[in-house]
Amino acid sequence: MKQYNYLIVTTIFLIFCVNSYAEALDTKFAYIGDAGHATYKGASQGLLEANLQGEFLGLKYSIDDFTKNNYKETNLESYIAIFTQVDKTTLIEISASYPNTPVFNLSLKDNDLRFSCVNNILHTAASDKMLKDAENQWQKKKPDSGANAKAWHPDFVKFAARDLNKRFKKSHGQNMNSDAWAGWAAVKMTSDAIARTKISTSENMLNYLKTELVFDGQKGSGMSFRETGQLRQLILLVENGKIVAEAPVRGIAKPPTLDSLGILNCAK
């Protein structure tokens, strides 16, 4: 009889432990910006996929959204990453308020944000220079082309882009654009990092993303961050609504890698 009681108590205790542990494995992200923006839709898609993977692993993710006007009312230290779709000034303020937290820039293309190499700002959005470099490369190959550079296009099918475009459209009823991709990428890479490494602090997350991440963004081989905080990525050339080429443009790009696009070094 005594042994039986002991067994019940132990079981209840273990169930309690498992539940507590499970709750401790909930990860929270913060989004600061316009929750109607394409970047937020992309982030929501990333969240859906993170939770699908998480279901298999006993992990759960959520995004709390804030605006540039109300984010200061909350202490955001408990969030493992902050995703932003704000203006440059607000972005700098946020990054200064939480210097050990990865702050993702999902929308701004400003070159000087890359040059300034703020330690905790990570750009999944492509910079103006990256886009310009892509267009320049293509123009060397096809001088008459009027193609524009874009980070993403809903008709992109290579590298499993087709699958991502298809699922995004299915979930959101609209095409995925560059902004949405930048939002999706930020969530996907952070959640995958957690699943893989069980990182639980924002400092460790920032370090991992900057130094160890090799990311499958469904637009080419493993992407990583430069010292400027920019995510290296393939750029598409689009003319009359159709994808005509990818940059780095083969035979033209120097170096023949993703580092032929964008700003490589920090301003001194």
Next chain:
Amino acid sequence: MKLLFIPLVLFTVLVNSVTAAPTGRIFVTNEKSDSVSVINGSTLEIEATIEIGERPRGIGLSPDGSELYVAVSEENKIKVIEPESLKIIREFEAGSDPETFAVHPNGNIYISNEDDAKASVFNPITGELVAEIKVGLEPEGVAISPDGKRVIITSESTNMLHVIKAPENIIVDHILVGSRPRAATFTQSGDIAYATAEISGEVVKVDMNSGKIIKTGSTGDSKSKPKDVLLSKDEKVIYVAGGRANKIIVMDANTLEIIKGIPVGKRTWGLAMTKDGKRLFTTDGVSGTVSVIDTDKNKVIKTIEVGKFPWGVVIND
């Protein structure tokens, strides 16, 4: 004499219908020719080309070798061919965009449904959907242990191997692996499995009893995007289709160290090995060829031109 005649005829008919002698043929799906190439196993020449339907990819044989199954992706069907007569005798709906599948020893087909984050199990005789199993995003590879007790489905976007207990069809484990896991294969005992990861260019060796990765090896080229993986008959080496590395990477099955790279055609994905382990066939998608490798010498002995973008290959031996 007459008395003996009838049972003798019956016996012969029975034997012939139950044990269809293998044709020795090698069957290859040509993704962009909408056809299946039929290669003679002795001469290694093309014997026939079967017009099969839009975008054929996955290919497999029934356990007794009497039926050949082809996943005709754009038509959402699996079509059934007689390996002897080469006639298409049957077809059935197989979910959305059927791509890769494997045939269980009990005859059922396990197929990954790329667009729906699930794996489906079909009875190919009746065309009946036996089970649906929820897995991660972009499920692709399907591998079944020789004893039929375990099925692995790889999900490329969720980066996992989902382990299913068969034939009960319950998920028993999810193993996080490298980026974009594509194909997997089991050892004879089913205790160990190997899986290729496309983005990281890696091969992982998994202990199926503990569900843990016991070794990771690089295929040597992070751009290679490895796909199919098979074990040699003696299980001492694994052969990995190196994708854009345009070679078959031979690795030590124990240490996952690279032993050799065998150059084949361009964008090599599919692999099949003869039962005696002596020959390995590869599909070289961009070249439109099948390369035949002598596994004693680990050299290509013949390159056969097939249709456009050969994808999967299977041997009826």
